[in-house]
Amino acid sequence: MQNSNHENFWESMPPLLPSVSIDCTILGFHDNQLKILLLRFKNTNSFALPGGFIDLNEDLQESAQRILKERTGLDNIYLEQFYVFGDKNRRDDKLQKKLMAASGLLLEDDHFLLKRFISIGYFALVDFTKTIPTPDFLSDSCEWYDIDKVPELIFDHNEMVKKALNHLRLGLDEKLIGFNLLPETFTMNELQSVYETILGEKIVRSNFQRKILGLDILQRIEKKMTGAANKAPYLYRFIGK
Amino acid sequence: MQNSNHENFWESMPPLLPSVSIDCTILGFHDNQLKILLLRFKNTNSFALPGGFIDLNEDLQESAQRILKERTGLDNIYLEQFYVFGDKNRRDDKLQKKLMAASGLLLEDDHFLLKRFISIGYFALVDFTKTIPTPDFLSDSCEWYDIDKVPELIFDHNEMVKKALNHLRLGLDEKLIGFNLLPETFTMNELQSVYETILGEKIVRSNFQRKILGLDILQRIEKKMTGAANKAPYLYRFIGK
DNA sequence: ACAAAAGTGTTCTCCATACACCCATGG
DNA sequence: CCATGGGTGTATGGAGAACACTTTTGT
Structure with a gap:
C-alpha cells in the first residue's frame, strides 16, 4: 500500500x-x-x-x-x-x-x-x-x-x-x-428451490416438473449419487432448445 | 440563418x-x-x-x-x-x-x-x-x-x-x-383500434370490451354526438384505478 | 326503420393449481 | 423396508378466444 x-x-x-x-x-x-x-x-x-x-x-x-x-x-x-x-x-x-x-x-x-x-x-x-x-x-x-x-x-x-x-x-x-444461478448440472429440486426463492412462494413439485420439462429446455443426464438412503435424483443440463 | x-x-x-x-x-x-x-x-x-x-x-x-x-x-x-x-x-x-x-x-x-x-x-x-x-x-x-x-x-x-x-x-x-396514444376521452372502438394496430391482429369486439371494462380503469362519460344515423358511442376516460 | 353501439350468453380450449396416488430405487 | 425422487391422473377455476344473439339509441 x-x-x-x-x-x-x-x-x-x-x-x-x-x-x-x-x-x-x-x-x-x-x-x-x-x-x-x-x-x-x-x-x-x-x-x-x-x-x-x-x-x-x-x-x-x-x-x-x-x-x-x-x-x-x-x-x-x-x-x-x-x-x-x-x-x-x-x-x-x-x-x-x-x-x-x-x-x-x-x-x-x-x-x-x-x-x-x-x-x-x-x-x-x-x-x-x-x-x-x-x-x-x-x-x-x-x-x-x-x-x-x-x-x-x-x-x-x-x-x-x-x-x-x-x-x-x-x-x-x-x-x-x-x-444461470445453478452449476452446469443440477437437480430438479435445486431448480425448484431457485424459483421458490426468487418468487418467494412455495410451488407444488409435480406441477413444477411438468411445466419445466414441458418446455423442452432440459437434457437429463444421469443419476446423482448422494450416498443417502433413498433414490438418487436425476441431473439436468440446460440446453435452451 | x-x-x-x-x-x-x-x-x-x-x-x-x-x-x-x-x-x-x-x-x-x-x-x-x-x-x-x-x-x-x-x-x-x-x-x-x-x-x-x-x-x-x-x-x-x-x-x-x-x-x-x-x-x-x-x-x-x-x-x-x-x-x-x-x-x-x-x-x-x-x-x-x-x-x-x-x-x-x-x-x-x-x-x-x-x-x-x-x-x-x-x-x-x-x-x-x-x-x-x-x-x-x-x-x-x-x-x-x-x-x-x-x-x-x-x-x-x-x-x-x-x-x-x-x-x-x-x-x-x-x-x-x-x-396515452389517445385524447383525454375516446370511444371503445378507438381504443380497440390502438390495440389491434400495435399488436398487429384483429380482436373480437365483445371480448375486448369485457376485458378492458373488467379492469376497472375506465370512466364512462357521455355519448358522443356524431351526427350519423346510428347510436352514438360512449366516451371513456382513463382513470387508472 | 336502419345502422352502428353496447351488452349478454355460451362453448371451447388452454393453463395453472391443488391434491391424491403410484412406481422406482439406493441403501 | 423406507425415504426420497419421479411421474401420472384428475378435478377445479380462470382467462381468453370465437360466435351468436339481443338490446339500445341517434337520426
Whole structure:
C-alpha cells in the first residue's frame, strides 16, 4: 500500500468515457438463499455494488463483462441492462471524498470522480460455486450477502438492488434465466428451490416438473449419487432448445 | 440563418453531461396507424430520431421530458427508458460532420460532437392531435411517418425504433399504456383500434370490451354526438384505478 | 326503420393449481 | 423396508378466444 501505487492509480487507467459508470447487481444462489456480491470500501463500513467505468474502446456490454470478470473471475456471465440511474443528485461528493481518502486517495475539487455521473444498472446471474470474489483497488472485501440482509449501500445502490430484483422476478418465466444461478448440472429440486426463492412462494413439485420439462429446455443426464438412503435424483443440463 | 447564429450556437448551450445523449422514439396514433416523429437534417435526406443532451442540472428524466416538449410542445408525456445503446462504433464521424456542415456548422476534429457517445433510448406515447411538431436547429422538418414506412435513419436509430416497438408490445397489456396514444376521452372502438394496430391482429369486439371494462380503469362519460344515423358511442376516460 | 353501439350468453380450449396416488430405487 | 425422487391422473377455476344473439339509441 505504498504511496507510489496511489500516485499511479489514476494515470494507469485507460482513457474512459466521461460521466458514465456501470454498477452491477450480481446475484448467486447458495444454501437455498439468493446472494448478492458487495464490496466494502477500505477502512470504512461503507458498502457498494461492484462497478466501474467504460474504456473508450469497449462496447458498453464489454465493459460490464470486464467488470464482472474482475470481481468474480468468470467469463460468459448472464448479463442484462435493467435501468439507467441519472438523477442529478444521486451521488454524494462528501461521501465520495471520504471513501477515496480512506484508501489514501485525495481528490482535488475538480477531480473527474466528483463530476456528475449517470450509472447504467446491469444485473448478472452467476454460478455461486464458480465465483472467486475479488475486491478492487478501493475495497478490502468482496463478499456474498443474503439478499434479505443487504446492508445500507452508498448513493442509490439500494434502489438499484431493488429494481434489479424486480427485473429478475418479472423475467424469470419469460426469459428462462433461473438456470444461470445453478452449476452446469443440477437437480430438479435445486431448480425448484431457485424459483421458490426468487418468487418467494412455495410451488407444488409435480406441477413444477411438468411445466419445466414441458418446455423442452432440459437434457437429463444421469443419476446423482448422494450416498443417502433413498433414490438418487436425476441431473439436468440446460440446453435452451 | 446568418453566420453569427452559427458562431453562437454551441456557446449558447448550457453545460452538458459529456458522452451521453438521449434519443426518443415518439409514437402517436392517427388514421388507424401508428406514427413516429422523425427529423430530417437541413439540406439533406438524412432522418433521425429526435434527441438531445443532458444539462448538468437536469435529472435524466427531466432531460427527456424537455426534449420531448421541444419537439412536440407537450408536457406530461408518457415516457419510459427502454435501452442504452453503447456500442463503440455506433456513430459515424463522417456522417456527423456532413450533417453539421449541411447546417453550416464546421466541426473541428476534436469537437465534442465527434467524441464517443452512448445514447439512452426513451420511448414516448403522445396524443397525436395535441402535438405541434417542431424541428430543431439542425433540422428543417419534424414530421409524422407511418410506422411501417420509416425511412433509413442515421446511426443505430432504426434499431432503436425496432427495440422501442418491441418494448411497447410487451408492455401494452402489462402496463396499460395504450391510453396515452389517445385524447383525454375516446370511444371503445378507438381504443380497440390502438390495440389491434400495435399488436398487429384483429380482436373480437365483445371480448375486448369485457376485458378492458373488467379492469376497472375506465370512466364512462357521455355519448358522443356524431351526427350519423346510428347510436352514438360512449366516451371513456382513463382513470387508472 | 336502419345502422352502428353496447351488452349478454355460451362453448371451447388452454393453463395453472391443488391434491391424491403410484412406481422406482439406493441403501 | 423406507425415504426420497419421479411421474401420472384428475378435478377445479380462470382467462381468453370465437360466435351468436339481443338490446339500445341517434337520426
